[in-house]
Amino acid sequence: MKKLLLSWGFFMIIFPFQLFAQGIVNTPNGASTTVDTSMVPNTSVNLFANYNFELKEKLSALQKTVPLPYNEFVQNYIDIYARQKDKMGKMLGKAQHYFPIFEKALKSLNIPEEIKYLAIIESALDPHAVSRVGATGLWQFMYGTASGYGLQMNNFVDERKDPIQASYAAAAYFKDAYDELGDWLLAIAAYNCGKGNVNRAIDKAGSRDFWEIRPYLPNETRNYVPAYIAALYVLKNSPEYAIQLQTSHLPVETDVIAVNTFVSLTEISEALGEDESLIIALNPSYKKKIVNGTPENPRYLILPKVDVHDYAQLYALLEKDLAVDKQIIIAKTDDVRDLRKMKAATAAKAKSKYVTYKVKSGDTLSGIAAKFKGVSVAAIQKVNGLSKSVIQPGMILKIMTL
Numbered sequence: 001m002k003k004l005l006l007s008w009g010f011f012m013i014i015f016p017f018q019l020f021a022q023g024i025v026n027t028p029n030g031a032s033t034t035v036d037t038s039m040v041p042n043t044s045v046n047l048f049a050n051y052n053f054e055l056k057e058k059l060s061a062l063q064k065t066v067p068l069p070y071n072e073f074v075q076n077y078i079d080i081y082a083r084q085k086d087k088m089g090k091m092l093g094k095a096q097h098y099f100p101i102f103e104k105a106l107k108s109l110n111i112p113e114e115i116k117y118l119a120i121i122e123s124a125l126d127p128h129a130v131s132r133v134g135a136t137g138l139w140q141f142m143y144g145t146a147s148g149y150g151l152q153m154n155n156f157v158d159e160r161k162d163p164i165q166a167s168y169a170a171a172a173y174f175k176d177a178y179d180e181l182g183d184w185l186l187a188i189a190a191y192n193c194g195k196g197n198v199n200r201a202i203d204k205a206g207s208r209d210f211w212e213i214r215p216y217l218p219n220e221t222r223n224y225v226p227a228y229i230a231a232l233y234v235l236k237n238s239p240e241y242a243i244q245l246q247t248s249h250l251p252v253e254t255d256v257i258a259v260n261t262f263v264s265l266t267e268i269s270e271a272l273g274e275d276e277s278l279i280i281a282l283n284p285s286y287k288k289k290i291v292n293g294t295p296e297n298p299r300y301l302i303l304p305k306v307d308v309h310d311y312a313q314l315y316a317l318l319e320k321d322l323a324v325d326k327q328i329i330i331a332k333t334d335d336v337r338d339l340r341k342m343k344a345a346t347a348a349k350a351k352s353k354y355v356t357y358k359v360k361s362g363d364t365l366s367g368i369a370a371k372f373k374g375v376s377v378a379a380i381q382k383v384n385g386l387s388k389s390v391i392q393p394g395m396i397l398k399i400m401t402l
Contacts, residue, residue: 003060019369030187039087039121040220040227041080045265050075062236065112066184068229071211077230087124088234092245094125095235096165098138105167109175113138118188119170121224127161127284134334135186136160139170143333146188149173156292156300162285164256164300169205185210185225189256193221227361253305262322271313290322352385372399 056070057077081088087171094117102116117305122140123129130136134143137160147168151159159165170191177187180195189210190198201216202208214222234241266289269276279290282302293299306314357368365377365386383398391397 091287
C-alpha cells in the first residue's frame with residue numbers, strides 16, 4: 001500500500017480528517033465478534049404484488065455510477081432494514097466514523113463512492129467481525145485474498161482489521177473485479193463469491209446482466225447485491241423510516257500518525273491522558289496493544305486530535321522505542337475451509353503410515369519390530385495398547401511405518 005508521509009521529528013503526521021460520532025465502539029480487548037454477513041438475512045420473495053413506483057424513482061435519483069434498480073428482491077430487503085431501526089441507527093453512527101476513511105481509499109483508485117455502503121453488508125461496520133469461514137474485518141477479507149492484496153497478518157497485527165489499510169485493499173480488489181467483469185453489480189457480486197463463480201454464472205446464463213445470472217450464483221450472493229442496494233437506500237432515506245443516528249464517545253476529530261518505532265498503546269493513552277479503551281478502539285488491528293512500526297515499515301496510529309501542548313510528551317514516547325521481542329512471526333491461514341482440508345490431509349497421511357500384521361506362531365514383538373525398519377517394541381506396544389510383551393497367534397497388530 002502506498003503511504004503519503006510528511007516527516008516531523010520521529011513521527012509523521014499524515015493527514016487529519018474528521019471522525020464523527022459512531023454507534024458501538026470496538027471491544028477494548030480486541031476480541032473478535034463472529035458474524036456471517038449479518039446484514040443479509042435469508043428471505044424468500046413471494047409474487048411481487050406491491051410495485052412501488054415512488055420508491056423506484058427515489059432509487060433512480062440516488063444512482064450515480066453503480067446501478068440501483070428496483071425490483072422485488074430490493075423491495076424485500078428495504079422492508080427488512082426499515083424495520084431494523086436500532087441496527088440501522090447504529091450503522092448511521094458508525095458510518096460517520098468510517099465512511100470518510102472508505103471514501104479516501106475508494107477515490108484513490110476511482111472506485112464509485114457508493115461502494116462504501118457494501119461494508120455495512122459485509123461486517124455491520126465492526127472491524128473485529130469474523131465470519132464462520134474466517135473472513136475478517138470491516139471488509140471481510142479471507143486470509144488468502146488479504147495476503148494477495150498486500151495486507152499483513154502476523155503476531156503483532158492483522159491489517160484486515162485496519163480501517164485504512166483494509167479499505168485500500170478493498171478498493172484494489174474492486175478495481176481488478178471491474179476491469180475483468182466490466183459491470184459494477186457483477187464486481188460487487190464477485191466481492192462476495194469470487195470472480196470465478198461470477199464468470200461461471202455468466203457462461204451458464206449466457207448474459208452479463210446480474211439479474212439474469214443471479215439464479216446461477218451461490219445462494220448468499222443472490223441476496224448480497226439487492227441487500228446492498230436496499231441498505232444504501234434505507235440509510236440515505238433514514239428519516240422516512242424514523243431511523244435515528246446513534247452516537248458514541250469516539251472523538252469528532254483525529255490525527256493519523258505514522259510511527260516508525262515499537263510503542264505501547266497503553267503508554268500512548270497515559271501520555272495523552274486518554275482512556276486506553278478509546279485508543280484501542282481507534283486502532284483495532286494491533287493484537288498486543290503494541291504499534292510495531294519500523295523505519296522501513298511505519299505503522300498507522302489513529303489518535304484523538306492531539307493538542308499542540310502534548311506534542312513534546314508524545315514525541316519523547318515515540319522516540320523511546322519499546323523494549324519488547326520484535327521478532328515478526330507470519331500468521332498462518334485462518335480460512336476454515338483450508339484448515340479443514342489440512343486436517344483431513346494430515347489425518348489421511350497419519351492413517352497411511354499404519355500397516356497391519358497378523359501374529360504367527362513363534363512370533364515375538366522384538367522379531368516383528370525387526371521386520372519393519374525403524375519400528376521399536378515400545379512403539380508397537382503403545383499403538384496397540386499392550387502393557388506386556390506377550391502376544392498370541394492370530395492377533396492383528398497395527399504397525400506405524402516411517
